[in-house]
Amino acid sequence: MMYSISKTRLYLATDSLDWMINRSIKQSLSLQDAVPLAAGEDSVPNNPVETLYIHIPFCHTLCRFCSFHKVKFQETLAREYFKALRQEIREVISRGYRFNRVYIGGGTTTILEDELIKTIELIKSLTTIREVSCESDPIYFSEGNPSQLKGLVDRMSIGVQSFDDVILKSTGRFEKFGSGEQQAEYVSRAIELFPTVNVDMMYGFKVQTADSVRQDLLQTMALNPDQITTYPLTVGIGKNRKKAGCLAGDPHELWPQFLAVKQTLAQRYEMDFPWTFSRNFGQPVKNKYVLDGEDCLGVGSGAFGRFGEQFRISSFDIADYIRLMNQTQSGTCYTKPLESKAVMQHHLMIMMGHGHLDNKVFKDHTGRSLWQAFPLEMSFLLASGAVVKQGDDYHTTEQGQFIALKMFVGFLSGMDHLREQARDLPLTSI
Known part of the structure; x- marks a missing residue:
């Protein structure tokens, strides 16, 4: 009772x-008070910025529930984009910015492996970085050549979301990335290559129960990744609400599913936050979001950054972003004050x-x-x-x-x- x-x-x-x-x-979080950032307005902080976030917006196919900035892959446009991206990175570092770590997200970051390698090598040639984290989808470890990233990427975060074939089919990921069994094999290959591997999981889907969440995480733990990130499907409040909402279960089912997450992972993982867990070796999970007051500079189309109480927004139009960088301007187009x-x-x-x-x-x-x-x-x-x-x-x-x-x-x-x-x-x- x-x-x-x-x-x-x-x-x-x-x-x-x-x-x-x-x-x-x-x-x-309304952008009605966002104002264009004029050339020369950018002030460089004296201390290193915690994170340089790099956005790669291209995907071969678009997941129904993903609201990140992304477009269908076109090779010519993507190569022009990477060239512009490296130009922005040069400009940022030449102005005096320094960073502790780099996070590369998307989209599909590994969609043009050679361009990604050039970009990471450029950063490491221009400045000292403590850690490079990179997102990837599972199929890259079957169809790509991930060994080329060995020594360049310190932490690989793999977006699996679920090993349950029913969920993979309902979200359209079965056709893209294969069965849960196949994806488990791909993750195993990544673990052999990179110092730290994070597996990104989700729950809160219609067909899930606390028991099926537990089984999903037991399968994840069997692979022995260093880190596991897991949180409920985000429905949102805008246009993405309809797309993600049709996949989401009853919100009152999230409590027993959260308990299943905690109890299952507690066998071998420590909870850093209720959404991030590390194998018991004292290394906290890092992700792309600006947490704990850390400053972050975003580069690339669709990237965000934050400095104190100021939010920065890059152009979401890829052709516009490329034009900006061809004019050697900043990719950051707008700033928005954040309420204290x-x-x-x-x-x-x-x-x-x-x-x-x-x-x-x-x-x-x-x-x-x-x-x-x-x-x-x-x-x-x-x-x-x-x-x-x-x-x-x-x-x-x-x-x-x-x-x-x-x-x-x-x-x-x-x-x-x-x-x-x-x-x-x-x-x-x-």
Whole structure:
């Protein structure tokens, strides 16, 4: 009976949270206040930027649920794009930017292997990088030549999403990448080549249950990847909602599925966040999203960046982006101010995910206590049983971990919303 009451309260809390997140996204992540970035306005920070994010927007086929900036592959256009991309990287580094790590995402990053290799080699010839992470689809390790990336890529993240053939067929990935058994073989090949391999999984599909999620992750664990990233299918609030929504299951099924994720992976993996897990060797999972207040510079068409309370947006029109780089201009076309409240809410999500809301650290960082910054949010978290008070700090309960996960999915929805608006921004090079 106690479990039933607790579950009812949790569902009420998460339903309310979904409503609040959707409302907040539309208010704080509107691009109505985005302004064109004029030449010469870019100021280079004194310290190295944590991440250089590089976007490769080409795919052979387009997944139904993916909202990232992507277009159908055309080789001539793609080669022109890579040439322009390397020009932007040269410009960025020549202006004095330095980076700790590089993350290459897409799209399909390995769609032109030779161009990708040239791009990574260029970066390493111009500056010192601690780590290069690269996304890939599973089929690359069957049809490509991944050994050529050995020594260039430190961390390979493979988007499997599921080894369940029923889910692979419903999402159109069975025809693209093969059966779950075949994809498991491809992942095994990657693990032999790269120092760190992350397998990206998803749950929350219509046909999934807690037991099928558990079986999916047991199969993932059997491959022994270094890291596993797993979170619910993101439905979003805009145009992508209809496409992804037809694949999504009942949102109230996410709680038992999340518990299945935690309990299954706890056998051999440590939870860094409720959506990222590392094999017990103390190396945290990294991903493409700007987390924990880290600054990020994005290059390439459709890339985002963030510096403090300023958001930067590159052109989503590939021909426009190539023209910009042929004119030796910046690929960043627009900037948008971020409300300090939105930045602090992001920080709250990270603390929730870590499991510890440290009042002193937060006050040193923002000048406010948790209650001064978040009177409504803290009341909500306490009332829903998401956090418990310990001294001056708060610690996240298991229900709170789930709420942090829902906040992260809301963050992904917000990024989807930004991409939809960015596609409609006027071109700046004409």
